[in-house]
Amino acid sequence: MNAITIKDVAKAAGVSSATASRVLSGHPATSPASRAKVEAAAKELGFVPNAQARSLRSTKTDTIALLISDVRNPYFSDLAHAVEQQAHAEGIMTFIGNANEDSAQQDDFLAAMLSRRVDGLIMVPQGLGEDAERPSGMLQRLIASGTPVVFVDRSLAGVQVPSITASSTEALNEAIATLKHLGHEKIAFIGGPDHASTARERHRAFDAALEANGLDIDESLHFAGDFKAGSGARGARWLLDHPAAPTAVVIADAPMAIGALTVWREAGVAIGQELSVITFDEVDAMLMHDPPISTISHDLSGMGRAAVAALTAVMAGQSPEPEEFISHFTQRESLSRARTGAAKMEGTPTHES
Amino acid sequence: MNAITIKDVAKAAGVSSATASRVLSGHPATSPASRAKVEAAAKELGFVPNAQARSLRSTKTDTIALLISDVRNPYFSDLAHAVEQQAHAEGIMTFIGNANEDSAQQDDFLAAMLSRRVDGLIMVPQGLGEDAERPSGMLQRLIASGTPVVFVDRSLAGVQVPSITASSTEALNEAIATLKHLGHEKIAFIGGPDHASTARERHRAFDAALEANGLDIDESLHFAGDFKAGSGARGARWLLDHPAAPTAVVIADAPMAIGALTVWREAGVAIGQELSVITFDEVDAMLMHDPPISTISHDLSGMGRAAVAALTAVMAGQSPEPEEFISHFTQRESLSRARTGAAKMEGTPTHES
DNA sequence: CGATTCCATGGAATCGATTACATAGTTTTC
DNA sequence: GAAAACTATGTAATCGATTCCATGGAATCG
Numbered sequence: 111m112n113a114i115t116i117k118d119v120a121k122a123a124g125v126s127s128a129t130a131s132r133v134l135s136g137h138p139a140t141s142p143a144s145r146a147k148v149e150a151a152a153k154e155l156g157f158v159p160n161a162q163a164r165s166l167r168s169t170k171t172d173t174i175a176l177l178i179s180d181v182r183n184p185y186f187s188d189l190a191h192a193v194e195q196q197a198h199a200e201g202i203m204t205f206i207g208n209a210n211e212d213s214a215q216q217d218d219f220l221a222a223m224l225s226r227r228v229d230g231l232i233m234v235p236q237g238l239g240e241d242a243e244r245p246s247g248m249l250q251r252l253i254a255s256g257t258p259v260v261f262v263d264r265s266l267a268g269v270q271v272p273s274i275t276a277s278s279t280e281a282l283n284e285a286i287a288t289l290k291h292l293g294h295e296k297i298a299f300i301g302g303p304d305h306a307s308t309a310r311e312r313h314r315a316f317d318a319a320l321e322a323n324g325l326d327i328d329e330s331l332h333f334a335g336d337f338k339a340g341s342g343a344r345g346a347r348w349l350l351d352h353p354a355a356p357t358a359v360v361i362a363d364a365p366m367a368i369g370a371l372t373v374w375r376e377a378g379v380a381i382g383q384e385l386s387v388i389t390f391d392e393v394d395a396m397l398m399h400d401p402p403i404s405t406i407s408h409d410l411s412g413m414g415r416a417a418v419a420a421l422t423a424v425m426a427g428q429s430p431e432p433e434e435f436i437s438h439f440t441q442r443e444s445l446s447r448a449r450t451g452a453a454k455m456e457g458t459p460t461h462e463s
Numbered sequence: 464m465n466a467i468t469i470k471d472v473a474k475a476a477g478v479s480s481a482t483a484s485r486v487l488s489g490h491p492a493t494s495p496a497s498r499a500k501v502e503a504a505a506k507e508l509g510f511v512p513n514a515q516a517r518s519l520r521s522t523k524t525d526t527i528a529l530l531i532s533d534v535r536n537p538y539f540s541d542l543a544h545a546v547e548q549q550a551h552a553e554g555i556m557t558f559i560g561n562a563n564e565d566s567a568q569q570d571d572f573l574a575a576m577l578s579r580r581v582d583g584l585i586m587v588p589q590g591l592g593e594d595a596e597r598p599s600g601m602l603q604r605l606i607a608s609g610t611p612v613v614f615v616d617r618s619l620a621g622v623q624v625p626s627i628t629a630s631s632t633e634a635l636n637e638a639i640a641t642l643k644h645l646g647h648e649k650i651a652f653i654g655g656p657d658h659a660s661t662a663r664e665r666h667r668a669f670d671a672a673l674e675a676n677g678l679d680i681d682e683s684l685h686f687a688g689d690f691k692a693g694s695g696a697r698g699a700r701w702l703l704d705h706p707a708a709p710t711a712v713v714i715a716d717a718p719m720a721i722g723a724l725t726v727w728r729e730a731g732v733a734i735g736q737e738l739s740v741i742t743f744d745e746v747d748a749m750l751m752h753d754p755p756i757s758t759i760s761h762d763l764s765g766m767g768r769a770a771v772a773a774l775t776a777v778m779a780g781q782s783p784e785p786e787e788f789i790s791h792f793t794q795r796e797s798l799s800r801a802r803t804g805a806a807k808m809e810g811t812p813t814h815e816s
Numbered sequence: 817c818g819a820t821t822c823c824a825t826g827g828a829a830t831c832g833a834t835t836a837c838a839t840a841g842t843t844t845t846c
Numbered sequence: 847g848a849a850a851a852c853t854a855t856g857t858a859a860t861c862g863a864t865t866c867c868a869t870g871g872a873a874t875c876g
Contacts, residue, residue, distance in 0.1 A: 115832055126856045131834060141854060156604060161578040162519040163832035166861045171515075181547070181559075182540050191534050194561055198568070203575050206534075206559040208547055215551070222556050225514040251509060339747050365747070372751040394692050394718070395748035398725040468862055479826045484864060492824055516862035519831045 114155050123151040134159065165227065174421060175205040175223040177216065177233035179306075183337070183365055184393045185410070186234065189263065192414025193232060200422065202229070209236055211303070211337070217248040224251065230258040230421045235266050236305065245269050258424035262417040264307040265432075272424060273432045274416045276308075278390070279315045281406040281439040282360070285388050286319040288441055289358050293448035294386060295325060298356040300345035300366055302337045309337070312362045312390065331356055335366050342366030346373035349385075357386060357448040364391035371399060386445040390437075401443035408437050467508050475504040487512065518580065527774060528558040528576040530569065530586035532659075536690065536718055537746045538763070539587070542616065545767025546585060553775065555582070562589055564656070564690070570601040577604065583611040583774045588619050589658060598622050611777035615770040617660040618785075625777060626785045627769045629661075631743070632668045634759040634792040635713070638741050639672035641794055642711050646801035647739060651684045651709040653698035653719055659690065665715050665743065684709055688719050695719030699726035702738075710739060710801040717744035724752060739798040743790075754796035761790050 120130040125144050133140050133148040134157075151157075165171040176193050178186040194204045205228060209216035213236050223231060231252065235245070245253075245266055253259055253271065261273035289297055299316050302309025317327050333348050335341030342365060349359060349370075361367040367389035371381065379385050382401040389396060392407035416433050423430040473483040478497050486493050486501040487510075504510075518524040529546050531539040547557045558581065562569035566589050576584060584605065588598070598606075598619055606612055606624065614626035642650055652669050655662025670680050686701050688694030695718065702712060702723075714720040720742035724734065732738050735754040742749060745760035769786050776783040 116834095117832080127833080128835080128857080129855060132855090135834080137835095139852095139854060144854080158574070158577050158604075158608075160519070160580065160832050161575075162515045162524075162580060163861090164834075166513070166515040166519055166832080166863090167834040169861080181534075181544050182537065184535065184537070187535050187540050191561065194534070198571070208544065218551070221511070222514075224511050227513065227515060251511075255511075368747045368751050372747070375751065375753045375755075394721045394725070395751065398721050398728065398748065398752065400728045400753060402728075469864095470862080480863080481827080481865080482825060485825090488864080490865095494824060497824080513862050516831090517864075519833085519862080520864040522831080 114157050116157070116159065119148060119151045119155060119157050122155060123147040169227070171227055171229050172201065173203045173205060173226070173228050174230040174232060174418075175207060175219075175228045177207045177209055177219055177223075177231065179209045179211050179216075179234050179236060180337070181206070181208045183363070185364060185391050185408075188410040189234075189414050192411040193262075193418055196415045196418040200418070202418075209234075211236070213246055217246050220246070220248040220252050224248070224255060224257065228257065230260070230425050232260050232262055232417045232421055234263045235261050235269075235307075236264075258421060260417055260421045260424060262413060266307070272420050272430045274413050274420060274435070275311075275432070276408045276413065276435045276437050277315075278312055278406055278437045279318060281437040282312075282315045282319040283322055284439040285360065285404070285406060286316075286323050286325070288439075288445065289386060289388075290323045290325060292358075292386065292445060294358040295448070296328075296331065296354050296356040296358075297325070298331045298333065298349050298352070298359040300333045300335050300342060300349075300359060300361045300370065302335060302362045302366075304334070306337065309362060316360060328354075330354070335362070337363050337366060339365045339369035342369030343373045344369075346370035346377075350374075350377060350379070357384075358445070359385065359387055361387070361389040364389060364393045364396065367391070367403065368395060371403075382444045382446050384449070386448070388439075388444070392440065397442075399444075403444040404440060404442045406437050406439050409435050467510050469510070469512065472501060472504045472508060472510050475508060476500040522580070524580055524582050525554065526556045526558060526579070526581050527583040527585060527771075528560060528572075528581045530560045530562055530572055530576075530584065532562045532564050532569075532587050532589060533690070534559070534561045536716070538717060538744050538761075541763040542587075542767050545764040546615075546771055549768045549771040553771070555771075562587075564589070566599055570599050573599070573601040573605050577601070577608060577610065581610065583613070583778050585613050585615055585770045585774055587616045588614050588622075588660075589617075611774060613770055613774045613777060615766060619660070625773050625783045627766050627773060627788070628664075628785070629761045629766065629788045629790050630668075631665050631759055631790045632671065634790040635665075635668045635672040636675055637792040638713065638757070638759060639669075639676050639678070641792075641798065642739060642741075643676045643678060645739065645798060647711040648678060648801070649681070649684065649707050649709040649711075650678070651686065651702050651705070651712040653686045653688050653695060653702075653712060653714045653723060655688060655690045655715045655719075657687070662690070662715060669713060681707070683707070688715070690716050690719060692718045692722035695722030696726045697722075699723035699730075703727075703730060703732070710737075711798075712738065712740055714740070714742040717742060717746045717749065720744070720756065721748060724756075735797045735799050737802065739801070741792075741797070745793065750795075752797075756797040757793060757795045759790050759792050762788050 116130050117127050120127040129144055130148050133145050174197060178190055180186055190206055197204045207219035216236050259271050261271050265273040265275055301313045320327050333345040335345050381387055388404045390406045392405040396403040396405055413435055420430040469483050470480050473480040482497055483501050486498050531543055533539055543559055550557045560572035569589050612624050614624050618626040618628055654666045673680050686698040688698050734740055741757045743759045745758040749756040749758055766788055773783040
């Protein structure tokens with residue numbers, strides 16, 4: 111058992127525990143002589159301060175929590191990595207928690223963090239089931255407790271918390287313009303769950319982009335997934351059976367895209383020829399795919415760093431402005447000219463033009 | 464500020480803080496009457512116990528740490544997910560740390576955990592650079608401090624710590640037998656970094672499988688990667704330029720496979736025809752690939768659960784046996800009969816046969 | 817029925833650090 | 847050269863829970 115306390119160090123160095131503490135925590139009022147003695151003794155004994163005792167008294171834990179909605183989604187693990195690296199560089203530990211897209215688990219984690227008195231929290235907020243914009247009770251208590259909080263990726267309209275989000279409006283406009291230019295008019299959308307603000311934002315931006323490009327908004331071309339692979343697969347089947355036979359599709363995240371592309375491969379759909387595909391999230395697998403998939407990508411490292419910066423600002427008593435990152439569209443060979451007439455076009459007249 | 468302490472609760476309930484503490488931590492010696500009063504008061508005031516103070520006195524944190532070597536590798540994020548779920552089910556919080564395949568970062572994390580007095584640690588151990596089997600100083604201190612430790616996925620030969628590992632011997636035997644049966648004789652191996660015991664185990668098992676199937680072991684067909692996508696891409700180019708023109712390849716993890724397959728797609732290599740591919744780690748992207756890739760998969764959920772079980776056993780003072788999971792080979796269309804002679808065979812005489 | 821055991825409870829010590837306050841010694845200032 | 851201002855240090859209080867110990871009252875026992 112490592113029972114070495116600061117008193118042991120103080121005794122070994124021949125000073126009081128107060129002096130030892132001052133030396134070890136870098137307090138200026140220490141003489142070079144005692145500094146040397148204490149440091150030598152601490153090293154000699156292999157002293158490791160007890161973080162509990164330290165933060166009980168000082169009310170600082172040098173720890174922040176990061177709550178994401180799915181560790182296994184590469185989007186979030188990239189984000190987690192960026193946040194963790196940046197926090198690490200500032201000497202802050204990161205507690206990573208996983209809500210599993212489930213608000214009960216989110217609350218468990220928040221309760222644990224509140225109890226551990228973390229210095230701050232970065233989270234991808236999850237609305238409550240029916241009422242997507244209402245924060246959970248635990249989140250309200252956490253905010254009420256004065257714990258600095260920053261939202262990243264998603265936001266909750268009713269909650270006054272700085273947020274770092276991504277805007278896909280511009281990228282989707284470009285994407286839809288490109289598709290239109292290639293002759294696509296019936297563009298399907300495989301979206302995410304309504305409780306995620308990201309999903310709503312992408313859906314909204316998709317509709318806006320159609321409109322901006324003079325295309326009809328047709329809700330029957332929208333499939334509601336849940337950001338996980340299984341729903342992408344279901345969306346892929348739904349699209350194959352769709353009476354309107356869309357010629358292009360935009361998918362709202364990478365796991366769903368992987369699920370969908372798997373189904374289309376099995377069904378023998380020629381991606382890029384029969385069906386043009388664009389997906390959110392530029393993960394490596396999209397570049398591995400033959401043909402490579404066009405993507406709308408986010409600057410996740412940037413967002414992670416910005417979140418940490420915003421959080422440290424809040425911790426310092428400031429109120430940072432919300433920050434919005436602009437997503438980026440990259441065209442790849444998964445897009446091609448829409449099949450004109452012929453083939454799959456049965457009984458669906460082109461809408462006046 | 465949430466300044467509600469147990470004293471406030473005690474006062475509101477009209478009892479002493481000792482009684483309040485007993486009620487709230489489920490101590491048996493409490494009367495129904497005071498139990499009711501304290502619980503009502505705690506709820507009323509929204510009391511959240513201070514975990515620091517609690518564990519300072521009780522020397523329990525109900526927290527374990529999980530140290531993995533790369534959060535962004537789906538293999539490890541799956542493992543993390545399994546560990547976290549299992550621990551959560553047992554009322555234990557999990558601190559997830561990321562060593563980034565870097566032993567300095569590993570030590571930082573271990574120091575932080577030692578200071579926070581976590582109840583236990585599950586880790587994917589990282590040898591020191593040159594001396595792959597020697598534990599870092601921090602790890603030695605952590606073990607010396609009496610903190611229960613369990614290794615998962617990898618192990619360190621010199622360290623007496625229960626470990627949960629995966630054996631790929633059987634799966635590789637089956638894989639190589641399958642390849643041989645299809646006429647492949649020159650099988651390349653894109654392996655991992657030597658400091659990872661998993662990488663060494665897979666390499667060893669690969670050689671053993673060649674031998675068991677009567678094939679020559681040719682170290683010139685072994686490429687040393689680092690488990691990340693970039694090295695897979697380099698391995699892919701190395702293979703294309705290889706004078707022996709291997710007809711099949713086994714890749715030691717999924718990120719390298721994705722990197723490699725991307726290069727081969729760009730180079731127009733027909734996977735499954737010109738080149739048969741088997742990879743470790745059954746991630747979704749491998750099933751999305753056309754043709755789907757044959758994999759050697761691990762029961763990550765099982766390993767995660769076993770790791771938590773082993774750790775709780777150690778925490779309870781027992782010494783659980785090391786456990787080895789058997790990996791599983793799944794053949795898919797990425798394998799086909801080796802091209803006999805012809806095509807790419809320029810000036811590379813078949814090695815005596 | 818007196819003695820013993822059991823229970824619920826409160827007072828106070830405790831965990832291991834930090835830090836307010838007091839003090840003695842040293843340096844600066846007018 | 848005396849007052850003022852630092853400086854380095856030690857003593858003791860403190861953070862918020864848990865837990866040891868003592869106590870008074872109720873239940874059990876012989």
